[in-house]
Amino acid sequence: MSARSDPALEVLLLPFVQGALAWPQRGGALFLRAREGWPLHQRAWPGLVAEQSYKPEADALQRSGIEVNASHDGGARHALVLALPPRQREEARALLAHALARCAPGGRVVACAANDEGAKSAQADLARIAGPVASLSKHHCRVFWTAPLDAPADPDLARQWREADAPRPVVAGPGGLRFLSRPGVFAWDRIDAASALLAERLPQDLAGRAADLGAGWGYLGHALLTRCPGIVALDLYEAERRALELAERNLAGFAARVELGFRWHDVAAGLPERYDVVVSNPPFHAQGRAARPELGRRFIAVAAQALRPGGRLWLVANRHLPYEAELAAGFASVRAVAERDGFKVIEAVKEGGR
Incomplete structure (x- = not known):
């Protein structure tokens, strides 16, 4: 288990630790751009699967006992999708749109970013394609989440953002x-x-x-x-x-x-x-x-x-x-x-x- 400081990872899980959100009992949870760190081991997270395309992070997650997929596994959908959007705006938008596509009916998307790495923009982008979001802030980071979803609020824009990640x-x-x-x-x-x-x-x-x-x-x-x-x-x-x-x-x-x-x-x-x-x-x-x-x-x-x-x-x-x-x-x-x-x-x- 890594003891390094990772405020965005800690704040991502804060709504579940504080009780603002309930961890799903069924349907599993997918963590996009997952990173290893002590917040993942402060309690059990049943059904958690990680996706990480960066080899050192993927290896660290696997060593800690977390199931990891190297890349998007297609059509599997989950009751909860967590995401740590990157700084690059187009890549972050594609990740948020992909998170919506991987969210099962009635599920939520929860994302977090540091304030100086585009948190405000990422929250606004998620709201554009998913509808209203709630949020909280701590450690100079912002976590934000959707209401239970049946479909994107703007499916055409979500599709455009996903396609922008194509080679x-x-x-x-x-x-x-x-x-x-x-x-x-x-x-x-x-x-x-x-x-x-x-x-x-x-x-x-x-x-x-x-x-x-x-x-x-x-x-x-x-x-x-x-x-x-x-x-x-x-x-x-x-x-x-x-x-x-x-x-x-x-x-x-x-x-x-x-x-x-x-x-x-x-x-x-x-x-x-x-x-x-x-x-x-x-x-x-x-x-x-x-x-x-x-x-x-x-x-x-x-x-x-x-x-x-x-x-x-x-x-x-x-x-x-x-x-x-x-x-x-x-x-x-x-x-x-x-x-x-x-x-x-x-x-x-x-x-x-x-």
Whole structure:
């Protein structure tokens, strides 16, 4: 059980703890974007099933004994649907509309968000598609819930919001390429400047079996396979399943030439394979806004462990991030290749190579 502070999770369950709402005795409860934390273990929550597409959170929930689905399981409906909407507005709207679709007749939707992460907007959005909602506030968070529902108050708008989460060609790449993306994944509507810089600098002589750590919707993997004909296999590791599904579609054109693997995986846990090449634009945030430079340091350590002797890591990072110690510990040679727009590209080579 996690003891970390999670005010939104605590406040989400507050109406049930205080008795303002009754937990359903039948019909089950579905928790969308569930997170592990002590509020889930302060009492029994009969029939609770979680959905979480972010691998570290899904693993934490399973370790605590909670049943987890990685993604939407189709038509199953529940007497109660809980949700923790994300910050990104379109993604949050899609989640609330999906919550309504998963709510059984006579059931309720209950959602919570931090005040500085769009609580007021999320409450207004739920009211637009579900009708009047009640709410309470605590710990700078707001929990809000519907009346018992038989159908959305505005079914057309709810459908539009659900459909907005569908993969669609929104990102324009070099040479007129169009990549599929969706709201909420990292750099969902653009090619981020760091990845673009690394893609430009990848040398054409990279060869063998490769891995992309934190692959997102697949831009770096696509660039690697386009520029480097010597790559014979590529595994894409990504913690967010919603992004990995996009990567699989965006790289489908290479499947006839290269062995492709799409791994829903927490890179921080280590890799199961060995590689000749690793590319990465490592995250320095998890799901929150706080900087997490230890994530990037862990990605570097994992890359060093996974590379064969002489293997090469090509990395891009914010220029100010302190990765030098991890690079020096894991690699025989490290060189700065380029700097631009506040980012740095680094090549690091494992001992036993050139």
